[in-house]
Amino acid sequence: MTSEQALAAREKIRREAAAIGVDEAFIDRLVEAFYARVRVHERLGPVFNGAVDDWPDHLAKLKQFWASVALHSGSYSGRPMQAHMRVPSIEPAHFGEWLYLFEQTLRDIAPNEAAVEYFMVRAHRIGESLKLGLFFRPS
Numbered sequence: 001m002t003s004e005q006a007l008a009a010r011e012k013i014r015r016e017a018a019a020i021g022v023d024e025a026f027i028d029r030l031v032e033a034f035y036a037r038v039r040v041h042e043r044l045g046p047v048f049n050g051a052v053d054d055w056p057d058h059l060a061k062l063k064q065f066w067a068s069v070a071l072h073s074g075s076y077s078g079r080p081m082q083a084h085m086r087v088p089s090i091e092p093a094h095f096g097e098w099l100y101l102f103e104q105t106l107r108d109i110a111p112n113e114a115a116v117e118y119f120m121v122r123a124h125r126i127g128e129s130l131k132l133g134l135f136f137r138p139s
Helices: 005-019 024-040 043-049 055-070 080-085 092-109 112-135
Strands: none
Touching: 005 043, 005 055, 024 055, 024 080, 024 092, 043 092, 055 112, 092 112
């Protein structure tokens, strides 16, 4: 794929996302609202609060991550698997709780059902990938 084709593909994704209300402003609201809930959640809160030293910095990275996932912005260049591997308190059950809370947050703030589905497809894929990488790797 040429760089022109890649740019055209990225713009198409951004237009389609914008048509359902998904843009950088929505991603900002989603990340802020969701992680405010995570921080006080009885099971997820201790895991995240124990692993995150600088919440403003972490939220900025998460916004870049979701912009890259949802809008193909290319703004995130971290290594999520390695970051999660450094958190020994993560358990497989946390992924289901994370997904449930993420969906509830989306249902509370998303502009429509299409935006909820858009993010949940990606969230399930990411969560499953992390869970498999963390807990179900062959020795």
